[in-house]
Amino acid sequence: MTAPLLTRLVRTLARPVSESEGQRARLHLLDWLACVAGARQTAVAAAAHRAGPDVLERVAYLGNVLEMDDVHRRALLHPGPVIWPAALSAARETGGSMAMMLAGAVRGYEAMIAIGTMLDAHHYSLWHPTSTAGGPGAAAAAASIFGLDERQTVSALGHAASMAGGLWHMRHDDVMTKQLHVTRSALEGLWCARAARAGFTGPAAVLEGPQGLFAAMTQTPGPLLEPADWRICDVSFKPWAACRHAHPVIDCALELRARGALNPPFAIETYADALRFCDRPNPVTEVDAKFSLQHAVAVIADGREATPADFTPQAIASLAALRAEVTVREGADFSLRYPRHFGARLNGLELIDTRGDPERPLDRGGLIAKLAMLVDWGGLPATEAERAVALVLHGANVGDIIALLSDWTA
Secondary structure, eight states, X not given: OOOOHHHHHHHHHTSOOOHHHHXXXXXXXXXXXXXXXXXXXXXXXHHHHHHOSSHHHHHHTTTTTTSOSOBBTTTTBOOHHHHHHHHHHHHHHHTOOHHHHHHHHHHHHHHHHHHHHHSOHHHHHHXXXXXXXXXXXXXXXXXHHHTOOHHHHHHHHHHHHHTOOOBGGGGGSSOXXXXXXXXXXXXXXXXXXXXXXXXXOOOTTTTTSTTSHHHHHOSSOOOOOOOSSOGGGGOBOOXXXXXXXXXXXXXXXXXXXXXXXXXXXXXXXXXXXXHHHHOOSSOOSHHHHHTOHHHHHHHHHTTOOOOGGGGSHHHHHHTHHHHTTEEEEEOHHHHHHTTTOOOEEETTEEESSOTTSTTSOOOHHHHHHHHHHHHHHTTOOTHHHHHHHIIIIIOOOHHHHHHHHHHHHO
């Protein structure tokens, strides 16, 4: 008899995490810290400070505010802002080492992405996968750091999957619900792992069962894939402050600009989901602008670099004429490749993958430059970027990273 999906998944999580994956996890931790630093002066940060007395709860609200958090293409979700608050919290609670914390994070990424890749297009049309798959991912990270056995870990993931949720409707209003989705997933996964550690048993077949997650939230769920490598190595970094669906167009625009060939009118072809999420010719808010293909092209055509400053109300107002020069339509070839590849065509220039994807990686230097930019945007001194690099890439003390976050959000 075939074991339930969560049991099979948990057995794959038990394999050793090598030094190579640990080093990769350090890069993702640094990237998440950059996103937190850049968001520290936002309205979300002010609300988080009032809502979260604990530093790791406060920062859990901040990791995806700027739309620069890491992303897995096939799973269509953002692991970093969910996994790191849970992993750091579990390590703080147990006094776990940096190596234990990093290994737990790798397993959290693995579980979150594995579940995300089983969710289908119907799910993505209504549900926020970072939220629905995030809880089990955070539970897996915490369970690893807590040292739970197989049955306890299955229970932790089963609890979290049984409470999965997060509707996309929040995209239709200028609200902070997306940040609540992320924070709930991180804290709920941690809580579920604690419950499993205490002896609370959970359902192993909650994904595929007759009244389980797939039955409730999908039409054609996919299989549990078991790749040879840890999935954290397939996660993309985001160099620009916009929805990932806008990044292929930004990449094309930057290439055309470098050639001296970015001239209006601008004709975009891309995959259907990019249009579904980001066809917004007349953005009003910062969130609108970050989810606007038209604004993305206008930003680059105006000589900007798609940093957070380029999506403010002032930038929105100043780029109206350039946005009016942009037309968008679906390119069937891009839709066929999606979600394995995020691509676009702009004025005839085609890119299949975008900067930050594994095929076109953002290297360590690029991540450090992103950190420096976001530390500055968040109003911190440049020395804080140097401090973060030293603690994350070379340090061995989880407490030092928590102290850094405490200083940033005090």
